[in-house]
Amino acid sequence: IFDYIFAVFSCFKISTRKQTNKFTKFRPSKFVHKCNTNNIIAIWVKNIFSIVFKPRNFIKVIACNKFSIVFFQEIEKRRHSAAHLMARAISNVFEDVQVDIGPATDDGFYYDFDLPHRISTDDFPKIEAEIARLIALDEPFVRKEVSREECEKLLAGQKYKLERLADIPEGEAISTYTVGDYVEMCRGPHVETSSQIGVVKLVRVAGSYYRGDEKNKMLQRVYGIVAKDQAELDAIIAREEEARKRDHRILG
Numbered sequence: 001i002f003d004y005i006f007a008v009f010s011c012f013k014i015s016t017r018k019q020t021n022k023f024t025k026f027r028p029s030k031f032v033h034k035c036n037t038n039n040i041i042a043i044w045v046k047n048i049f050s051i052v053f054k055p056r057n058f059i060k061v062i063a064c065n066k067f068s069i070v071f072f073q074e075i076e077k078r079r080h081s082a083a084h085l086m087a088r089a090i091s092n093v094f095e096d097v098q099v100d101i102g103p104a105t106d107d108g109f110y111y112d113f114d115l116p117h118r119i120s121t122d123d124f125p126k127i128e129a130e131i132a133r134l135i136a137l138d139e140p141f142v143r144k145e146v147s148r149e150e151c152e153k154l155l156a157g158q159k160y161k162l163e164r165l166a167d168i169p170e171g172e173a174i175s176t177y178t179v180g181d182y183v184e185m186c187r188g189p190h191v192e193t194s195s196q197i198g199v200v201k202l203v204r205v206a207g208s209y210y211r212g213d214e215k216n217k218m219l220q221r222v223y224g225i226v227a228k229d230q231a232e233l234d235a236i237i238a239r240e241e242e243a244r245k246r247d248h249r250i251l252g
Helices: 027-035 074-093 120-135 149-155 159-167 230-252
Strands: 004-010 013-017 021-026 040-045 049-053 067-072 109-116 142-146 176-180 182-185 199-209 218-227
Touching: 040 120, 074 109, 074 120, 074 182, 074 199, 074 218, 109 120, 120 199, 142 149, 149 176, 149 182, 159 182, 199 230, 218 230
Parallel strands: none
Antiparallel strands: 004 013, 004 067, 013 021, 040 049, 040 067, 109 218, 142 176, 176 182, 199 218
């Protein structure tokens, strides 16, 4: 998996610079073939625009300066999309929910919440049931670029999201993803429809200071994992349980 590649378009060729600072030239089609054409490719062009496209479906790119290309595995998209649905589910189950951020992680995903109810593992079954219901609806994740003013209206009442919006420099593209009646400010990418997420299991909840600063309010961070189906989920849980047992033996 490639992380970030900084590049400059030059006619039909691209000059790339990796962390090694070595430069190479290649044609876009050859580059995508060299990578994994099963992955979605997202391109963010600094201070100009952002686009997401599928491999073998190239979009003509206007002249521009620096930009970054990020490659996402399918599982990363599913995890990120699951985080969105978890935020939607918790907002449906509980009242007065404030949401912050919800990224994919190496082994799953999490989302940070601020709400009057103290979430516990006892709440997981009803949250998971709501997530499963939302997945079954098979609703599309719809991406849209919006103005700052439009985004402020969409995020009205969500104080953490509005602060995150304020972090985005003037002139930089702002995008949202909508699934059903739930709208998130997000760069993406996401699965095409919610049914592609698979099966979601919540695993734990912990405290997390807003923006990682102990001077700020502590939010509730809910963690989860994603699997293609129940059989894969059972296998993941079994592996994690076995790993915990081994750790226990090591610790004595």
